[in-house]
Amino acid sequence: MRAVIAEDSVLLREGVSRVLGDAGVDVVGTCDTAEELLVRVQSTTPDIAIVDIRLPPTHSDEGMQAALEIRARHPSVGVLVLSQYVEVGLAMKLLAESADGVGYLLKDRISNVKEFVAAVRRVSDGGSAIDPIIVSTLLSKRRNDDLLTELTPRERDVLELMAEGRSNQGIAEKLVITVRSVEKYVSSIFDKLGLPSGGSDSRRVLAVLLYLRA
């Protein structure tokens, strides 16, 4: 797997680069501006671009714009956006119409190396990695007629992990249950919420997030 990193803090850039290198990821380029990132992606066509949302020169939305541009121009390149704040609105903007190969994580997540590397792999393989805070915020959102109350506590756990972008295998490992029972929970959740089941992991991420957001 080949990765490009755009991050203006030297400490973090080096840290992420080292963590990924240790995990066997080939870091083919690092840079500290959005402009350079786009050049690197164009020239190296990596599997994933890891982007700080706040990049020079104005430190406002340059990283976000670059991420959206990569999504539009290089659909095969996964994009993982890192930020000091995670916001529902930004997540939805980043996902737009598909959750394929998209990640949006709090920067803090880097320090859980195993989880972080797993998220990087998922995104580069075309899956998704949505920060747990986004998911829990959406889950706690008040609704008028709340079908979520009909879910069992276990089903809520599964829903949460599913919305983060994990595969059934990943959910099973995390909850220490069998893949078969995860599958059962998933189909029960889809039934209760009235969502069409099936499709890839990232498609069900989008379906769940859109449901929760409404």
Next chain:
Amino acid sequence: MAISSAEPVVLAPDPGPAGPRPWWLWTLALAGCGVATFSFVSAFYSETVTTELGEPLVVAILVNWNTIAYVLCGLVAWSRRPESRFGLLLVAAGFANFLSTLSWTTNDLSYTIGQTLDFLPPILFLHVFLAFPTGRLETRLERTVVGAGYAAAISLELVRMAVGGFGPHNLLEVSSNADVGLWAVRTQLIVVSGLLLAGVGILVHKRRLRRRPLRRSGELLVDWFGLGLVMIAFLFLSIVFGGPAVREIRWATLATIGLAPVAFLIGLLHARLARSAVGGLLVELHADPAPADLRDALARALRDPSLTLAYWLPDFQTYVDLDGRRVDLSDEPGRTTTVIERNGARVAALQHDAALKDEPELLAAATAAAGIAVENARLHAELRARLEELRGSRARVIEAGQSERQRLERNLHDGAQQRLVALSLELSLLEERLDGDPDATARLAVARDEIASSLEELREVARGLHPAVVSAHGLEVALEQLAARAAVPVTLTVRVGSRLPESLEVAAYYLVSESLANVGKYARASFASVEVTRRQSDVLVEIVDDGIGGADESRGSGLRGLADRVEALGGKLRVWSPAGGGTRVRAEIPCAP
């Protein structure tokens, strides 16, 4: 200083010079009619009129109509506008016209005088046109052209008469030389035509200097009669170069020139009408108009729709409009600034069409009539200016605080937060190397949890300092998070199109944030809606809930601060919260389209 007008005219209530005495007017009028009658009769005995000009009746009527029209119209103008020399100039032109007809008489002396002045009338007409309406030739060029005209008309006539050919009554004949005489008359005709056309050129240039449409239709009429000068020039050139139908052209020209005084009179009558408009102004002012209507009332009275009324603020040393905004009264072509004073102190200034300068008494009357109303409006403007200044300084204070908080947030983000994340990462890398030592691993885990909590707290601090998401990604994105985290279901509607000014977005964000927090804390609502709408000239932010109502500004801690923020941006914040009827917080913040 806003005003840089070279010499503002300071108005004092000046009645102007007294008009001529009635008996003097009547004497001159009768004299004018008398000499015209004399000239009319002499035309039928004149060889020149009967042979050279043909149709003595037509010529006699047209020429003497000129004399009477100029004298009578001049007398009316003189009595109405004694301060202008124009009336007297018209009277003089009328009598000079008569003198030139003395060449129709058979007395040697009067014939000689009349013939000497034969070419005077065209130059007189030119003089009159260029001097309208003040009676003065304003520029050196005008004076030169008219002076040269008089000199050429009389001197060449004297040359012609000296070389003879005018018959037995010519007292000035020295020798007889037909060639020189012919040369002189041609030169005379060509030179006078040239000067007339130059005069028309000056008139056209003067009109084009005023870029805007003419204020008075009377002046426009006068301009059209200026074509009479072109006709004279055409007539003269026709004589020299043998053009067609000289006789008819002469009649048409005389008729046109004879009607011009009527146009002058109409122009002056307009000014009279204007002064009666001051009466209308007094009636309007008596009804105590709103300060905003004062300019319009003055514009109507002065018949200048482009009028600017600016109030003088001595403390600010500047002119402002009614809303207290600075007004620039610097010179524009065709515009003049007149200062209005009251009790010796400057109160306001009018910027108006330069043509109004010709009617100082109208300006004086109108501004005197508007005196108290202008002073009232000035106080109004001063109040507005001070409020504006206060609002500006409040906005600056908030702006300064805002940018300081933004700077702090940025420092936190780039400094402490990044370092803590890096530190946490460092610890987990260390943890991987320590596998086998459960005690160390547990301690590292505690340390990492501590860092995670610190990061969480820092995030809250940073968010409280400045909503970075708003500035970076816009209101709509940021509000979605607020709606998702609210204590009740929230319907969010954002219709703003593109990004709004940052200070407005931040104010709107805080307003929604604080209001939704209040809904959660006090309203006991089951539902809330947030609406942000970009309208024609402002942005509407409205937060409505269906709770118990009864909110007041003291309860919602931040509501007063929010009102400050909104008002500093020139907006209005209103809260409706009847007991049991829910709460509606509504802000309208101005925003240039």
